[in-house]
Amino acid sequence: MSGDFYDTLETRSTDEREAAQMEALSAQVALAKDKTAYFGRLLADVDPGAITSRTALAALPVTRKGDLLDLQKSTPPFGGMTTVAPNGLARLYMSPGPIYDAEGPESDPWRFARTLYAAGFRKGEILHNCFSYHLTPAGMMVDSAARAIGCAVFPGGVGNTDMQVQAAADLKPAGYGGTPSFLKIILEKARGLGADISSMRKGLVGGEALPPSLRKELSALGCDVLQCYGTADLGLVAYESPALEGMILDEGVIVEIVRPGTGDPVADGEVGEIVVTSLNQCYPLIRFGTGDMSAVLAGASPCGRTNRRIKGWMGRADQTTKVKGMFVHPGQVAEVLKRHPEIAKGRLVVTGRTGEDVMTLHCETTEGGDGLADAISTSLQTITKLRGTVTLVPEGSLANDGKVIEDARNYD
Missing domain, CATH: 3.30.300.30 (ANL, C-terminal domain)
Incomplete structure (x- = not known):
């Protein structure tokens, strides 16, 4: 971690990245097939050694987020999709549904350090984390990422606005993590109380839409924010950089955009469903349909990161x-x-x-x-x-x- 980039993976050549990811893809398909009951059945006739290209990947079946509820009910708690037993995980979570999510033992299991670093957080700073720590993984996604960078964390969670303002005034955090709407509430409450929380000048936001008008309001209140896109199943998928031109794909996932209702990739620039293959060793999701829509944005980001970009969240794919x-x-x-x-x-x-x-x-x-x-x-x-x-x-x-x-x- 130095300079503008979290690591050298962010600036490697397109060919280098593609070769590395396709090699990892084949190994990940083998892992999922051999070590999980669900993918063992789903990929029974698949030769992992042949899955070394995006074309080969596109021939595999899609498992959609909407399938998880029934899968987890039939094979609790994780639908037979994890490579380790529940007691071998670091943390277990429950999202609405309920859908259970698994966290592995790594120091940054959700890979959120990359997006925090892009948002300007550095070792020695304090992060005021207002993502929820209750049941769902959002709070720990950012908490573990901040610790991986070397930041101290105030685990504010959601609610208790007056106490959040007091803590920010006393602890002088460098920035905020949480939803953009709650950041606005905190900043406006501080202004109303005459509390000095001017140290909180940057933020990483997610979990809800960030329209340009709200981003502008937050800046006017003294806090410039970047947003990230991730899910409780996959961790980080894409994130903004200071260039503010689309969202850069995370290095630990392989992303496809497919026509809704199918597994067929669409041409770059065409809007479709985001389908993600995660390189997570504990929870190796292969062609996981998020139900969210986006499109590939042509070219590389002006910030110097070379991975592909998407246009951000563009609605839901389930149009039933x-x-x-x-x-x-x-x-x-x-x-x-x-x-x-x-x-x-x-x-x-x-x-x-x-x-x-x-x-x-x-x-x-x-x-x-x-x-x-x-x-x-x-x-x-x-x-x-x-x-x-x-x-x-x-x-x-x-x-x-x-x-x-x-x-x-x-x-x-």
Whole structure:
């Protein structure tokens, strides 16, 4: 840890990183297959030695976050996905659902030191940590990262605003960790009480949206923040740097962007679901669908970090909706498109008033004719068990927002 970068991994060449990650990928697939019950079953017919490219990775099945609840109920507590027994872990957590999360014994098991360092935290400083320490891992994600850097931590947690302000005034922390909305509450409370917490000039925020207006408000109140993106299952996935141009992928994960409802990678720049393969040795998640959407941002960050970037959080990938009392899933729309290679892209739009649902599948294609539209309509009915119309549109007509199903009904 020195200078602007946490380590040399952040500035290695693209080719060097890709070679190292693909070598690690093959080993990780072998570990997951050999040491976990779940992936042992899921990858039973997979040769780990052949998984040495992104193309090979894309052929493996996706396990989505929405699957965890049922998997963990059938094989408690972690769905057969950890390489060690629960009593061999450092900490065990419970997220809403409930979904249980595993923490290994490493000094920075969630790899959050990288994002704290990018946000400006250095050895010898004090971090005022207001991520929750209760049940979920957020508080310890940042706490262990700060300790790995060499920072002292005040474990503020959530709530008790007056006491948080008093602690910040007395302890003079260099910065804050927590949600941006709670930081605003603390800063405004301090201003109202006349408390001097001007030492808190930087922050790492996450757990909720950070619109530009809120970032600007926090800066005006004296604290400049950077945000990170991570999950309780995976740890850090991506983070901002001072360049403020997209979010740089963490070095300990392999990220794909796939079409919602499928495992098919989309072209760089196209919005899709974030699918992550973690190199975590205790909890080796292979092609884990987060349910969050983003897109790859072209080029490298001006800050000098060379890893790929994503545009940040761009909504949820699970667009399942009810039409005439029946669920329609993004995967069903994807199946319709696969049956007709003439379609470049599709979006199912549901309109009408409540109880009068109308489905229209908009399909980008260079080909036309009633015959194609009729064939697609037949496939739509066969797969969804619902009637719908088909509209053929020119390629490039549909918005690049990752939506496969759009609910445009009038609920008045």
